[in-house]
Amino acid sequence: MKLSRQITVLGSAIFCVVIFSLYLMLDRGQFDQPKSPHREGGFPKGQLSILQEKIDHLERLLAENNEIISNIRDSVINLSDSVKDGLKNPEAINISRGSFSPLLPSAPALLPINKEDCQFAPVSGSQKSDVQMLDVYDILPFDNPDGGVWKQGFDITYDEHEWDNEILQVFLVPHSHNDPGWLKTFDDYFRDQTQHILNNMVVKLQEDKQRKFIWSEISYFSKWWDGIDSQKRDAVKKLIDQQQLEIVTGGWVMADEASPHYFSLIDQLIEGHQWLEKNLGVKPKAGWAVDPFGHSPTMAYILKRSGLSNMLIQRIHYSIKKHFASKKTLEFFWRQNWDLGSSTDILCHMMPFYSYDVPHTCGPDPKICCQFDFKRLPGGRISCPWRVPPEPIHEGNVEHRAWMLLDQYRKKSKLYRTKVLLVPLGDDFRYSDSSEWDQQYQNYQKLFDYMNSHPELHVKAQFGTLSNFFEALRKTTNIDESNSPSFFPVLSGDFFTYADRDDHYWSGYFTSRPFYKRLERVLESHLRSAEILYSLAQVHVQRSSKLQAFPSGEHYKLLTEARRNFGLFQHHDAITGTAKDWVVVDYGTRLYHSLMNLKKVIVDAVHVLVLKDKGTYIYNPSAPFFSMDDVQKAQDALPQKTVIKVTGHPRSLVIYNPLEQERTSVVSVYVNSPKSKVLNAAGKTIKAQISAVWEGATAMSPDTYQVSFLAHLPPLGLAVYQLVESRDAESVKAEYTVFTRGRSNKVLSDGIFHVNELDNIVTDLTIENSYLKLLFSQTSGLLEQIKLKDDGKTHNVKVGFTWYGTTNNRDKSGAYLFLPDGDGKVCL
Numbered sequence: 001m002k003l004s005r006q007i008t009v010l011g012s013a014i015f016c017v018v019i020f021s022l023y024l025m026l027d028r029g030q031f032d033q034p035k036s037p038h039r040e041g042g043f044p045k046g047q048l049s050i051l052q053e054k055i056d057h058l059e060r061l062l063a064e065n066n067e068i069i070s071n072i073r074d075s076v077i078n079l080s081d082s083v084k085d086g087l088k089n090p091e092a093i094n095i096s097r098g099s100f101s102p103l104l105p106s107a108p109a110l111l112p113i114n115k116e117d118c119q120f121a122p123v124s125g126s127q128k129s130d131v132q133m134l135d136v137y138d139i140l141p142f143d144n145p146d147g148g149v150w151k152q153g154f155d156i157t158y159d160e161h162e163w164d165n166e167i168l169q170v171f172l173v174p175h176s177h178n179d180p181g182w183l184k185t186f187d188d189y190f191r192d193q194t195q196h197i198l199n200n201m202v203v204k205l206q207e208d209k210q211r212k213f214i215w216s217e218i219s220y221f222s223k224w225w226d227g228i229d230s231q232k233r234d235a236v237k238k239l240i241d242q243q244q245l246e247i248v249t250g251g252w253v254m255a256d257e258a259s260p261h262y263f264s265l266i267d268q269l270i271e272g273h274q275w276l277e278k279n280l281g282v283k284p285k286a287g288w289a290v291d292p293f294g295h296s297p298t299m300a301y302i303l304k305r306s307g308l309s310n311m312l313i314q315r316i317h318y319s320i321k322k323h324f325a326s327k328k329t330l331e332f333f334w335r336q337n338w339d340l341g342s343s344t345d346i347l348c349h350m351m352p353f354y355s356y357d358v359p360h361t362c363g364p365d366p367k368i369c370c371q372f373d374f375k376r377l378p379g380g381r382i383s384c385p386w387r388v389p390p391e392p393i394h395e396g397n398v399e400h401r402a403w404m405l406l407d408q409y410r411k412k413s414k415l416y417r418t419k420v421l422l423v424p425l426g427d428d429f430r431y432s433d434s435s436e437w438d439q440q441y442q443n444y445q446k447l448f449d450y451m452n453s454h455p456e457l458h459v460k461a462q463f464g465t466l467s468n469f470f471e472a473l474r475k476t477t478n479i480d481e482s483n484s485p486s487f488f489p490v491l492s493g494d495f496f497t498y499a500d501r502d503d504h505y506w507s508g509y510f511t512s513r514p515f516y517k518r519l520e521r522v523l524e525s526h527l528r529s530a531e532i533l534y535s536l537a538q539v540h541v542q543r544s545s546k547l548q549a550f551p552s553g554e555h556y557k558l559l560t561e562a563r564r565n566f567g568l569f570q571h572h573d574a575i576t577g578t579a580k581d582w583v584v585v586d587y588g589t590r591l592y593h594s595l596m597n598l599k600k601v602i603v604d605a606v607h608v609l610v611l612k613d614k615g616t617y618i619y620n621p622s623a624p625f626f627s628m629d630d631v632q633k634a635q636d637a638l639p640q641k642t643v644i645k646v647t648g649h650p651r652s653l654v655i656y657n658p659l660e661q662e663r664t665s666v667v668s669v670y671v672n673s674p675k676s677k678v679l680n681a682a683g684k685t686i687k688a689q690i691s692a693v694w695e696g697a698t699a700m701s702p703d704t705y706q707v708s709f710l711a712h713l714p715p716l717g718l719a720v721y722q723l724v725e726s727r728d729a730e731s732v733k734a735e736y737t738v739f740t741r742g743r744s745n746k747v748l749s750d751g752i753f754h755v756n757e758l759d760n761i762v763t764d765l766t767i768e769n770s771y772l773k774l775l776f777s778q779t780s781g782l783l784e785q786i787k788l789k790d791d792g793k794t795h796n797v798k799v800g801f802t803w804y805g806t807t808n809n810r811d812k813s814g815a816y817l818f819l820p821d822g823d824g825k826v827c828l
């Protein structure tokens, strides 16, 4: 912050110096210019070259000036670079052409509506599931014993002949987990890692048709797509056609499943799916979520309704994983709690071990599995923490190594009901170097060739996409054939709160960085409002030639950009609050920038909608027709309410209802006069209340007041009211009773409001209306009793505040974890 201020000051100083010298140069240039154009021919040669030099010099100054202005703009607002993806990256120079969809109607997105979905949680509950998560928590001992090589599990044994009649099918699924921001910003990760991963992918998958790869984050994929040529794009399409590359989930990000509203989850999924449909003609079939911190059935429902049939989840409490492994319920149909039938069922694979990295995905023993992560070969940048490195596979060791790996595969398969096994192969930002592709794919191909050419091993191992695995799984269990009994158990419930070990519960992130969690919700409502208003305005624009000045294309881009910034923030290190500080500022700047743009779209769309005579429409971006009722000055600043200057001339106040229902609600705005009154559209004065705006416990603002009134709003509609200052304003003035309890500072009031100051309360402190009466504690001010007036019953209430300390252990509460030192202590 300090640094950026210094840069700003320095930049401004340089800017001033340049402008001043530029001015001087122009000033002098004028002296040197011929007084009359007729004298041009008689200009001495020497003077001409001097003039030429001066013009050159001026041009250089102008260029420098432009650069300085752009630097200042960048350092002060820090917007254009971080928001308009691709400017930093030379490969993605054309976001506006490639990334944004033209203003053309999309293919109609018709989704079937199941009648059952419209029934709200019936009283009788759900159809019985085989596994109900609420019951599982009662069964688990949460004792966390040492499980041996599989620390959080148990010893796995098998009979060598188990696969004699039905071979083990192994699908090794290479993947690269790309966080759209965490330790680096989205753009920096893209520049340093992601673009290289995707570029190498195109080359390396083409080398051998047996090679497979999956990708999930469309935010990255679309940014990369914008910067590649048509030849590369064709190669990608071919890889998808040949099922070597599969797009999994297809969301803008791999979204967090605890903090976002379901609207946001759907919105980021639509953004990704629309992009895929328009650019690749792809509809994802399987979900892939290896890193979100706990899993929600809402996500399962959204995926199912988005046309996906299968999904994979990973970060689940270790005790649940162990329990499910022992019962062989790691693969199940996930059903909504309220579903009376089976229409919400989606086939779900839960990964059994600690992590999605290679040491924890081939089988139960990480020391063995790590030796099959060929990026960790000796001499590389990373090694195995279990101190046994991988060996390159060659003729001399392939038999032994294949056996070691097959043993892990067999043990892992014992945790599932079928002989179809999924083995992910990847980690964070893997496959960025070309050599890593060779190391993994070549060594594994040697192992697979060996395994597959030895029938006595009863195994078929291959690279696979996620859908290759699920197709084989469905085939082996005949679950897609009608009348076949369900092979997998049905599960209902959720997988919160996640713990990866001991008492490390990941509930800290539920409340990390609350400022940005709130900003996301504000952007969400603005985005929804802007989309509806823009669509309504667009209907008028298309009908009327008088509205052609309306910036349809420009605002469409702003809406798309806002949806993408909003979608980006649903990432499991963004809305969770677990990214580094500078990454948080990057997200905040994107949200803030889009909020500003959405306000612009809202203001311009409403302008079109409220104009009675469309012929008078003029689009002037420097003088917007409306201003919004609050202003946020920076990405990390709190919004301030706009104070409306009310005079004798009525001022219009337009209120928008983004809901599909008619609403009657209290609307409050700030005004500069206590003599304000509110008129409805018919010009009739309506009931209003003027209240003080408090600037502290005992100070009222001397020049700002709040006017509140009941507004009636049509569904998805606008209502116009008017504010006017009037000597005989009939608005009701609020009255205040301030309990000073012996404090010396008196309430500062300008006499407009009646203020009753109480040193001591002799009677109960109560608030009441015609429905209820509330009683508060005289000492703490907290609610103690509620009396309902219709039945006369009194209900005692206890409100308290507790605080938690943090442990003395090495691991402490933080952005991710909530690790208290014991029970909460009452503090109020």
Ligand SMILES: [Zn+2]
Residues within 6 Å of the ligand: 177, 178, 179, 291, 572, 573
């Ligand atoms: Zn992640």
